[in-house]
Structure formats: C-alpha cells, structure tokens
Amino acid sequence: MPDPLLLARLQFGFTISFHILFPAFSIGLASWLVMLELLWLVTGKPAYQSLYRFWLKIFAVSFGLGVVSGLVMSFEFGTNWSRLSAAAGNILGPLLGYEVLTAFFLEATFLGVMLFGANRVGRGVHFFATCMVALGTLISAFWILAASSWMHTPAGYEIRDGVFYPTRWVDVIFNPSFPYRFTHMVIAAYLTTCFVVAGVAARYLLAGRFPRRAALMLKLAVIFASIVVPVQILVGDQHGLNAEEHEPAKIAALEAHWESRPRAPFVVLAIPDEAEERNTFEITIPLLGSLLLKHNVDAPVTGLKEFPRDSRPPVAPVFYAFRIMVGIGLLMLACAWVGAVQLKRGKLLETRWLLRVLPWMIPSGFVALLAGWCTTEIGRQPYVVYGLMRTADAVSAVPAASVATTLALFVAVYGGVFGAGIYYLSRLIRVGPLEVNAPPLSARAARPLGAADEPLEDARR
Amino acid sequence: MSGDWLTLLWLIVIAFAIFMYVLLDGFVLGTGILFSFVPRDEDRDTMMTSVAPIWDGNETWLVLGAGGLYAMFPLAYSIVLPALYLPFIVMLLGLVFRGVAFEFRFKARTSRKIWDRAFQWGSIVAAFAQGIVLGAFVQGFELDGTRYVGGALGWLTPFGVMTGVALVAGYALLGSTWLVMKAPGELEDWARRASRVLLLVVLALIAAISIWVPFLENVIYERWFSLPNFYFLSQVPLATVVTGLLLWRYTGRRKRHMPPFVLAMVLFALGYAGLAISLWPNIVPHAIPYWQAAAARSSQEFLLVGVLITLPAVLFYTGYSYYVFRGKVTRSISY
Numbered sequence: 001m002p003d004p005l006l007l008a009r010l011q012f013g014f015t016i017s018f019h020i021l022f023p024a025f026s027i028g029l030a031s032w033l034v035m036l037e038l039l040w041l042v043t044g045k046p047a048y049q050s051l052y053r054f055w056l057k058i059f060a061v062s063f064g065l066g067v068v069s070g071l072v073m074s075f076e077f078g079t080n081w082s083r084l085s086a087a088a089g090n091i092l093g094p095l096l097g098y099e100v101l102t103a104f105f106l107e108a109t110f111l112g113v114m115l116f117g118a119n120r121v122g123r124g125v126h127f128f129a130t131c132m133v134a135l136g137t138l139i140s141a142f143w144i145l146a147a148s149s150w151m152h153t154p155a156g157y158e159i160r161d162g163v164f165y166p167t168r169w170v171d172v173i174f175n176p177s178f179p180y181r182f183t184h185m186v187i188a189a190y191l192t193t194c195f196v197v198a199g200v201a202a203r204y205l206l207a208g209r210f211p212r213r214a215a216l217m218l219k220l221a222v223i224f225a226s227i228v229v230p231v232q233i234l235v236g237d238q239h240g241l242n243a244e245e246h247e248p249a250k251i252a253a254l255e256a257h258w259e260s261r262p263r264a265p266f267v268v269l270a271i272p273d274e275a276e277e278r279n280t281f282e283i284t285i286p287l288l289g290s291l292l293l294k295h296n297v298d299a300p301v302t303g304l305k306e307f308p309r310d311s312r313p314p315v316a317p318v319f320y321a322f323r324i325m326v327g328i329g330l331l332m333l334a335c336a337w338v339g340a341v342q343l344k345r346g347k348l349l350e351t352r353w354l355l356r357v358l359p360w361m362i363p364s365g366f367v368a369l370l371a372g373w374c375t376t377e378i379g380r381q382p383y384v385v386y387g388l389m390r391t392a393d394a395v396s397a398v399p400a401a402s403v404a405t406t407l408a409l410f411v412a413v414y415g416g417v418f419g420a421g422i423y424y425l426s427r428l429i430r431v432g433p434l435e436v437n438a439p440p441l442s443a444r445a446a447r448p449l450g451a452a453d454e455p456l457e458d459a460r461r
Numbered sequence: 462m463s464g465d466w467l468t469l470l471w472l473i474v475i476a477f478a479i480f481m482y483v484l485l486d487g488f489v490l491g492t493g494i495l496f497s498f499v500p501r502d503e504d505r506d507t508m509m510t511s512v513a514p515i516w517d518g519n520e521t522w523l524v525l526g527a528g529g530l531y532a533m534f535p536l537a538y539s540i541v542l543p544a545l546y547l548p549f550i551v552m553l554l555g556l557v558f559r560g561v562a563f564e565f566r567f568k569a570r571t572s573r574k575i576w577d578r579a580f581q582w583g584s585i586v587a588a589f590a591q592g593i594v595l596g597a598f599v600q601g602f603e604l605d606g607t608r609y610v611g612g613a614l615g616w617l618t619p620f621g622v623m624t625g626v627a628l629v630a631g632y633a634l635l636g637s638t639w640l641v642m643k644a645p646g647e648l649e650d651w652a653r654r655a656s657r658v659l660l661l662v663v664l665a666l667i668a669a670i671s672i673w674v675p676f677l678e679n680v681i682y683e684r685w686f687s688l689p690n691f692y693f694l695s696q697v698p699l700a701t702v703v704t705g706l707l708l709w710r711y712t713g714r715r716k717r718h719m720p721p722f723v724l725a726m727v728l729f730a731l732g733y734a735g736l737a738i739s740l741w742p743n744i745v746p747h748a749i750p751y752w753q754a755a756a757a758r759s760s761q762e763f764l765l766v767g768v769l770i771t772l773p774a775v776l777f778y779t780g781y782s783y784y785v786f787r788g789k790v791t792r793s794i795s796y
Contacts, residue, residue, distance in 0.1 A: 067517060068560040072553045074527040078542025079549055085542075086607070089535020090757040094764040097532035104521045105771040108778040165757045396543035402613045406550040413554050417561045424568070 007403040008080045008395045011410060013377075015072050018414050020373065021366055022066030027141055027186065028193025029059040030134035033114075035220070037127050047213050053118075054433035055197075058425060060115055065421045067107070069414075074100065080403075084384055084394035088164045091157060091172055092147050099143035106136035138186065145185055149178035151385050152376070153246045159388070176246055180239035181376075187232045188372065191332065192365025194228070197221045198335075199362035200429050202355040210432055215349055218358075222343055225336035233329060237292070243376075244293050247386055248302040250379030253313045254322040255289060256282070257303045264289035264301040269323070272315040277305060313381040321374035328368040335361060467762070468755045471533040472744070474768060479526040480733055484635070484726055485519035488512070491636020493559060493584025494629060495655065496577065504648045505577065509566065511643040511790045515782060516563060520556065532764055536607060536754035537744040544602045544609035545594050545616055552590035559583030585629060592628030596621035599736060600677055601747040620673060627666035631729065634659040638721035641712065645789050649718075656712045656721055664705045667732060671698060674739055678747050681739045694738060701731045718789075 033055055040048035077085050077096070085092070113121060113129035121129075156171025157164045166172050198221035204214035244251045251257075256272045256279055257264060266288030270279040287297050294301065304312055335357065342348040349355075380386055384394040492508045499505060531538045542549060562579035569576050593616055600620055603611035637659055640652035675682040685694050704727050711720040744751040755761070 064517070064564060065561075067521075068557050071520065071524055071556060071560075074524045074531070075542060075549055075553055077531055078527075078538045079546050082539035082543045085531060085535050086539035089531060089538065090760045093528075093532030093535055093756060094760045097528050097764045098767050100524050100528035101767045101771045104525055104775055107521060108518055108775040112778075112782070166759050166763070169759070169763055396539075396546070397608060397610075398543050398546045399613045402546050406547065409550070409554055413557060417557055420565055421561060424565070 002400065002404070004398065004400040004403055005392055005395050007400055007407060008398070009391070011403055011407040012076055012080050014407065015069070015076060015410055015414070017370055017373070018418060019066065019069040019073055020369065022062050022069060023137070023140070024185075024189040024192055024366070024369055025062045025196070026059060026066055027137040027189035028191075028196075029055060029062060030130075030137045031190065032193055032197065033059060034127075034130050034134045037130050041123060041127060047216055050433045051213055051217065056115065057428055061421065061425055061428065063111070065418060067103075069418070070103070078396075079398070080396055081384070081394050082396040084389065087162060087389060087394075088151075088385060091150060091164050091166050094166075095143050095147040095150070095173070099140050099147075102136055102139045102143065106133060106140075110136065141186060141189070142182060145182040146173045146175070146178055149181045150175050152181070152243075152380055153177040154385055154388060164385075177239075177242055180235065180242045183235050184232070184239050184372075187228060187235060188365065188369050191225065191228060191232060192369055194221050194225050195332065195335075195358075195361045195365045198225065198339075199359045202358035203429075204432065205349060206352075206355050206359075213433055218339075218348065219343060222336060222339035222348065225332065226340035229329070229333045229336045233333065236326075236329070240293065241295070243379075244302070247380065249304065249307045249312055250318065250376070251293060252302055252304045252306070253315045253318040253379055254375055255293070255301075256315060256319045257289065257301055258305055260300055260303040260306055262290060262298050262300040263287055264293070266292060267319075270319065272319055274312075274315055311382065313379050318375055318379045321371045321378065324371040325368045325375060328364050328371070332361070332364060332368075465752075467758070467765070468533075468752050471529070471755070471761055471765075472751050474772070475526060475529040475533060476737070478522050478529055480730075482519070482522035482526055483733070484729060485515070485522060487632045487729065488635040488639040488722075489516045489519055490559070490584045490588045491632040491634065492639065493580050493636070494588060494633045495636050495640075496581040496584070498655070499648060499651060501647075504644070504651070507644055507648055507790050508640065509563070509580075511640070513563075513567075514786045515779075517560070518779060518782070520560065523556075533756050533761060534744055534751065534754040535756055537749065537751075540602065540604070540607060540609055540745050540749070541598065544611060545597055547613065548590045548593040548597070548616055552587050552594065555583045555585075555587030555590060557583075559587060584632075588629045588632045589625040592625030593617075593621045595628060595736075596624030598746060599624070599674060599740065602745065604745075604748055607749070620677075623666065623673075624670065627663070627670060630659055630662045630666060631732075634663050635722070635725050635729070638708075638712075638725040642718045642722045643788075643790050653712045653715075653721075656725075657709065660705065660708055660712070663728070664701075667701060667728075671735065674736075680747065684739065684741075697731055697735050697738065701728065701735075704728050704731065 033052060036048050036052040036055065039045070040052060074096075077092075110129040110132040113126065114133050117129065118126055150172055153176040154164075155175040156166060156168040156173075158167050159165070197217050201214040201217035201221065204210050205218065240251065256267045256270045258277050258279070263286075265284035265286045267279065268283040268285060270282035272278075273280045290297050290299050290301050293299075304315065335354070338351075338354060339348060342351045342354065382390050382392065384391040489512045492512055496505060496508065499508065527538075530541075558579050560583075562576045562583055566573060566576035566580060596618065597616035600618060602609050603615060609615075634656060637652045637656040641649055641656060644652055675685050684690060704724055708721055708724040708728065711717055711724060714720075740746050742750045742752075744754045
C-alpha cells in the first residue's frame, strides 16, 4: 500500500483540480456577462442581448458544477488535513468561512435575479444583479486566495503550543504574496474564459454560423487578450520576484537551478536528476536566468543545494508544470497579437489559419491554470505552511486503504458525473446562441442549471 | 469552566445551520428516497418539480455547517472528520451524484432512467451515511488525547446502522409529508398512505434510539433520569408522542395539506433537541466541551461580522423563495 500522505495529496489534488476549473471559468464568465450586458444597455443592439443569454446558460451550468464540486472541498480540509485544521484553523477557518458566506449569499440573492429575473425586473436592476454576481465571484476568489497565499507566505500570526493564532487580520489577509497571487489568478480566469469565447467564435465563423455575433465575440476577445496577456506575463514576472524573495526553493526548483551563482543561465529544457543534484540534459540561455529572476545579470540566483535535501520540493514536476504554463502563455500572446494585427488591418475574419488554430486554444487557459497551480503548490512542498509546518505533519491519521478506496471512488464518480457536465457544456456551445425573439429562458426554477434548457442528448438519437 | 457568550453564540449558529440543513435537504433527500416507489413517471416529474427551485440553496446550509465548524471549532472538526472519514466521503459522493442527476434528469431523453437511478441511490446513500455519522457521533470516539485512534471502521456499529436506517426513514417521512403538501391528486393520496407507514417505522426507531442512548454513557443516563431533571426532560418524549399522534390524524384529513409536513419537522426538532440534551455541553461527545474546541477569540469576532450581515439576508431570501413557490405544484414539466 502506498504512502497515506501521497494518497491524501493525490485525492485532494484531484478533487480540487476538478473543482477549480468551474469557479475559474465562472469568474471569467461573470465579468464577460457584465461586459455584454453593458454593451447591450449602451448600444441597444440585440446581438449583445442574444450573446448575453447564450453565455448566461454556460455560466449557469459552470456555476452549478462548481457548487456541487465545492461541497466536497469544505469537508476535505478535515478528512484529509485534520492536523493542519487543528493547527491553523484559527486563521484558515475564518478566511474560508468568509468565502462560504459570500457564495451562500450570492446564491441566495442576486444569482436568482440574474438567471431568471430578466422578464421580472427592470433592465437596470438586472444589470445590477449581474454586476453583483461578478463582484461576488471576485470576492470569493479574494478569500480563497488569501487563505492559499497565507500558506505560502504566512504573516500576522503567532504560534503558541503548536497552534497558529491571528495577531493582525490585515496582515493575515494581505500577506506578502497575496496581491500577486490574487491578481495572477483573476487574470488567469479572465484569459481562460477569453480563449473559450475566441475559440467558440472561431468555430462558428469557420462553419458559417451566426456570422455577425461570432465576429463580435471574436473581436472583443482578441482586443481583450492582446492587452491582458502581456499584463498577465508582467504580473507573473512580479509574482516570480516575490516568490524568489519568500520561497526561493520553489523558484530554484521551477528553474532547475542546483548551484547558487550570479550570471545564472536560463534553463529552457532539462531532465533534472534529484539524486545526482544536477540536470542530466539541459538547453540553456546564458545570463537570462539572473536577468529574469533578479532583473539584474550580476545578481546571484539561489540554487537548490542551498536547502537541505528534505526541504526541497520535487524538482521535475515543478519544472515541467511551470514550462507548460509559460509555454501556453506565450502561445496565447502569439494568438492575441496576430489577431490584433489582423484586426487592425481589417483582415481578422479572413485569417482562416488563425480561425483554425483558435478552437484548439479553448482548453489552453484551463491547462495553464492547472499547471500554474501545480507549480505553486508542489513548489511549496514539503511544507503546507511554508517554513513552519510540513505537509507530513498536516495529514490526517487515516489508513491508506481508506484513502485509496475513496480516491478510486472519486475518480469514478467525478469522471461520470462531471464528464456528463462537460459534455452538456460542449453541447450548449454546439447549439449556439438563439435569436432574441426566441422564447425567453424558462423561469420554472431558480437554480443554476435550470437556466439552460437544451436537452442532454441529440434529438436524432 | 464554561465558555463565554460569543462561543456559545457560535455553537448555536452552527447547530442552527446543521439543523436547517437536516430539515431542508431532509425533505429533498426524502423525495429522492421515495423516487422509485411512486406509481407513475409523471409523479416523478412532479416530485422533482416540487423541489427543483430550492434544492441547491438547501444544500448550501451543509457547507455553512461544515465551514463554520472548521472556522469556529477547529479542534472538533479535526477530530470528527477523520474519525468518520469513510461515511463523510461516501455521503459527499452521494450528494454529488444526487445533485448532478437532479439537473440532468430534466434535460435527458434517452438516459433519463439512468439519472432516475442516480437520483434515488445518491439520496439513499447520502441519507444513510448521514445517519451513520449521527450514530457514531452520539456514541463518541476512541481518542488518545485529541487524536482519533478508533480505526477506519470505528463508526460501524449496530447503533450506527440503526441511526442510518432511522435517518433514511425520517427523511422519507419528511419527503412524503412534503408531497402531501405539494403534490396534487393521486400522488397526494399515495403520499398520505406512505406517510402513515413511514411514521410508524420512524416512531419505532425513535423509541429504540431513545431507550438505547441513555445506556451509552452514564452521564446521559444521569441527565435524563435524575431528579428534578426528569420532570422537565420527560416533556420531550411526551411531546414526541403527541406529535406522532397528531401527524397520524392529519395524514388522514384530506383537506389539510400543510400540517403533516410541519409536524414531521417538529418531530425532527424534538429528536434534535433530545440529542442536544444528551450531549450538552460536549462538541466531541463524552470528551471535549465546546469551549475547549473553540477557535481564538479574534477569529470568532472576525467571522461574526460576516455572519451578521449575510445570514439574515439568506434567511429572508430563503423564506421569500419558499413563499414564491408556495402551494401545490400545478403542472409537471414536459419537453
């Protein structure tokens, strides 16, 4: 039987990775809906209203799946990480508690108006509800990221008898890595949604469906991405500087730097060998390492050998996950800028090859998001609260057999249940936006998935 | 020796959230448990329609209960959840299944039967697992200091299985009386008959549990049967008997739709009160009083602000949405 710690991490990693896809998509979609409704209110063009209704259905399904998968998370802190809960509950509990209250409040109030109130309340009130839902998703993210960041860069606490006590909540919440992590995550959510929108629009354009509305979506997405992708790269860079200051071992691992030295090269690709403490194969660019990490060629970069072996994160997963994230980021930048240039030249819709590439970019944001989370969370190992509490000391004393059994159950149930959910989302996209004079959303039920009423299977079957 | 008012307030808030969950998701799970027993397919549509507008809001009370326990009584959270690891995870999987099946059944054509099964079995599994959790909680945990050492299957006891069955039956009763209130015509008649059968089962199980619990721990026995406690506390079982009798009568009165559901909720409230009396003031039964498991004062104050703002609004909107969807379900949904 494998190590219970590894199983507990696998289980938590699996369920939270599954979960995060939906809230991240919802965060982006909620703000995208604000933009669409605003454009509709300002211009009065029915195309925007039709798009609003279309993306509202996608949002409703994504939000619903996020709620269902999120329920599991509120228990797993106790089932899997009870010793962390006992030690850091004073701090993490209220932060997560605020997230619960925010989500609860949202679901009870503005979400119903947003999903089903279009024909019952005035346009202004409805727009307000949309804005509040979007704000609510951001506030939710705020609290979750505050909790997560605190575990990377704890602040505003004191330790008595092995238990963390808050001393200043402002310091707890606005801990050193929080502003970077929060900004990076929210932009990531926005870009994830943006590339879904762009990919869907490109698919419609290639198929000659909904040409006017698809063109609108594509233009908005290209403009947004061409500005925001570079911003994200800058924010990521700042986040990296912050991590180099507070969590140097993580940076050393994600760059596969073993030796501390100035004028460090940038390792493009490598096969890190932890036992030998070197890279068995590597492609490097001289000087670029110091330049990227310190913004100064002569500044020394910390290597993994500075840390005792038992305090280093696993190198290869962090190194590769980081490269996947950055690689996707660069691909996004290329797509966005080519799109922007072609848009400026008035040839965006004729650039067929770009339209053929964009649908392949639909999953890109999700993959980058997960890769980014793997980078930062595996990079924090072997600590759960960086430098203060090891993950091995946080895990519940639950037998490996129990964790292995439930892990298998989670994989089976999530595969079936959320597989159906994702299938339904792709089906909604295949059906596409309806004309505005089509019957309005069914108002039979004030619940998320009720807002989407396309059948689950094709009619011809 | 005791905690201050803030900790007590938090205990009440969390106990309230859990009770709200038990009541509100109880009748939704109950309709799920009864799902295959109703005669016609259109009855199933009616059942689903009757709970559709409210079910996911109901489930959120559970998140609040669990999140609140984590935030305000981290020590209790860190003992109880690993001790009941398997029943909790199985419950969550049941709820995930139930939740998603719920939504997809409405949209499914060819796969509808599969989602029907998923809905019913998700509900039964979740309810039974919750009953197991309840039973194991009441029995208490094998502890070494503040660490659970009772093994992976410590919760698997005859008492736990009985509370598991009792909760399935209890939720089914909530569900059937809910249908008495919400369903039209033949389904209502069916629900009235089902309520009577379920009521007998539930009362028998309540009686069995009530007799069993005082013998679990001496403290519980003393609490109920020492004088003068006995004079006051014996009102709880008496009230339970009266409620049961009234419930029996009202299920037979065709013109009264609401009382059975209200009385079933009262039955749950009495059971909850009975357990609270038995376990007070421990949050980890027979071991740790609630103030010893409490979070730091500043954590309690910090989160209280959020609760005071959001909880009244949530309660208001919950009440409002029940008001909007009040009365009988008039038509089933068809595509």
